[in-house]
Amino acid sequence: MNHLLLYGYFLYFPEDKSAYIPAIVEMIFLVLLCLAVLFAVKRLSKRQEMKTKELEERILMEREKEKEKHTELK
Secondary structure, eight states: OHHHHHHHTTOOOOSSGGGGHHHHHHHHHHHHHHHHHHHHHHHHHHHHHHHHHHHHHHHHHHHHHHHHHHHHHO
C-alpha cells in the first residue's frame, strides 16, 4: 500500500494547460519523424526488392543458357 502512495506523487497535472504545449509539440515532431523513417525504410526496401528481382532474373537466364549449351553438346 505504501508503494502506491509513493508512486502517486509522480503524477502531476498542472492547472495551467499551456504547460502541455511543449509536450504536444514534441509528440507531433516525434510522430512525424517516425513516419519519415517508416517511409524511408519502405522505399529502401522496395529498391532492394527490385535489385534482387533483377539479380534473380539474370541468374535464371544464365542457368537456362548453360542448360541449352549442355543439351547442344549431347
